[in-house]
Amino acid sequence: MAGAAATISSSVAYGAGESGFWAKDLEDEQLVDMYRRILRIRWHERTMADKMMTDPTYRGYNHFYAGQEAVAVGVCSALRNAGSFDQIDLIYSTHRPTGHAIAKGVDLKRMCAENDFRATGLNSGYAAEMHIADPSVGFMGADGMIGPGPVIAVGSAFAIKARDSDQVVVNFGGDGTYATPHFHSALNNATLLKLPFIYVVENNLYHQYAHYSFSVPMKDIATAAEPYGIPGVVVDGQDVMQVYNAAKIAVDRARAGEGPTLIEAKTYRYYNHWGAPGATPGELGAFGYDPLAISSFRPERELRAWMQRDPVDISRKILIDWGLLDDAKADAIETEVKAEVTEAFAWAAEQPLCKPEDGLKHVFAEGVVEARQLA
Numbered sequence: 001m002a003g004a005a006a007t008i009s010s011s012v013a014y015g016a017g018e019s020g021f022w023a024k025d026l027e028d029e030q031l032v033d034m035y036r037r038i039l040r041i042r043w044h045e046r047t048m049a050d051k052m053m054t055d056p057t058y059r060g061y062n063h064f065y066a067g068q069e070a071v072a073v074g075v076c077s078a079l080r081n082a083g084s085f086d087q088i089d090l091i092y093s094t095h096r097p098t099g100h101a102i103a104k105g106v107d108l109k110r111m112c113a114e115n116d117f118r119a120t121g122l123n124s125g126y127a128a129e130m131h132i133a134d135p136s137v138g139f140m141g142a143d144g145m146i147g148p149g150p151v152i153a154v155g156s157a158f159a160i161k162a163r164d165s166d167q168v169v170v171n172f173g174g175d176g177t178y179a180t181p182h183f184h185s186a187l188n189n190a191t192l193l194k195l196p197f198i199y200v201v202e203n204n205l206y207h208q209y210a211h212y213s214f215s216v217p218m219k220d221i222a223t224a225a226e227p228y229g230i231p232g233v234v235v236d237g238q239d240v241m242q243v244y245n246a247a248k249i250a251v252d253r254a255r256a257g258e259g260p261t262l263i264e265a266k267t268y269r270y271y272n273h274w275g276a277p278g279a280t281p282g283e284l285g286a287f288g289y290d291p292l293a294i295s296s297f298r299p300e301r302e303l304r305a306w307m308q309r310d311p312v313d314i315s316r317k318i319l320i321d322w323g324l325l326d327d328a329k330a331d332a333i334e335t336e337v338k339a340e341v342t343e344a345f346a347w348a349a350e351q352p353l354c355k356p357e358d359g360l361k362h363v364f365a366e367g368v369v370e371a372r373q374l375a
């Protein structure tokens with residue numbers, strides 16, 4: 001695979017052929033858990049969007065991830081998500097982080113509290129959506145800046161290699177990150193140093209309100225891997241099994257010390273760039289006009305076409321086709337997840353708000369730094 005962009009075409013049937021081997025090889029419970037996590041992200045999104053539109057006391061805001069769930073869940077399912085900090089795999093997220101956070105396993109209640117600026121939130125209520133982090137599960141943080149994340153992630157991968165650990169680092173980035181110097185610097189250094197690093201580009205076709213072709217000269221961002229001689233993989237980001245398979249191959253390669261991979265997941269976001277403008281309470285997605293955009297930046301038909309290939313429906317169909325679920329079991333999981341999300345928001349709403357005098361706590365780490373950290 002090295003030296004050329006390998007394509008897992010979207011015509012590959014659900015997990016069929018060589019690329020399907022690992023997903024089919026997972027334990028039944030792990031496969032069902034993928035569906036559960038996709039649903040957890042989806043209902044967190046819908047609940048939060050509805051709250052933003054209907055509850056004036058709610059402070060939270062989000063760059064919604066609905067439509068892209070299979071990317072986060074497919075990738076994180078191929079990672080080590082439990083264990084001590086020197087064992088688990090690490091992910092670096094973006095300004096659109098809550099799906100990544102849930103897929104990696106952050107505590108949903110504490111994330112809901114964080115997003116509503118509550119003192120018992122994941123980061124004491126001072127991070128909110130764009131800076132949430134939970135290193136205990138390897139969720140190294142959201143990042144409001146478009147660009148620097150992958151450079152930090154590559155530094156982390158270098159530290160892992162220096163410690164001779166077999167951990168893997170994944171950086172998620174939007175299609176907008178291609179046009180930043182950090183994208184190229186990250187791939188360059190990860191290749192030269194053969195780091196355990198995976199760059200997952202979530203190509204949802206738009207940066208804010210501009211089509212990606214305004215700043216990306218090629219159709220497939222994965223082809224950016226070619227000059228580095230590392231694998232560049234295009235994957236159907238609506239199909240969790242295909243994402244998983246591509247991620248599993250990349251994770252195995254990274255753990256074996258063979259270096260980085262670039263994965264491009266073709267996907268789409270159902271809400272507008274930020275918050276819930278154009279959305280209607282109780283309805284998935286934002287079809288209306290976003291006043292922040294200069295004009296209607298995407299055709300409604302395009303959104304509806306992507307919604308016909310919905311990651312929730314696709315994962316459910318796969319598991320039913322594979323005989324792991326039937327409609328009644330799938331519905332029961334959905335009911336459980338909805339109850340879990342409702343409970344998380346209700347718990348968060350009762351938590352104390354953070355206090356101004358605590359605002360500068362935890363900005364810098366306390367402790368001792370040796371003059372030379374590497375022998």
Ligand SMILES: Cc1ncc(C[n+]2csc(CCOP(=O)(O)OP(=O)(O)O)c2C)c(N)n1
Nearest residue numbers: 096144145146174175176177204206207208
């Ligand atoms: C350095 C920097 N410039 C501009 C912005 C404003 N901004 C926020 S999101 C965004 C577009 C990101 O597009 P993409 O990477 O495709 O991610 P998506 O929002 O589609 O998930 C921009 C320009 C920013 N956050 N940081």
Ligand SMILES: [Mg+2]
Nearest residue numbers: 174175206207
């Ligand atoms: Mg984008």
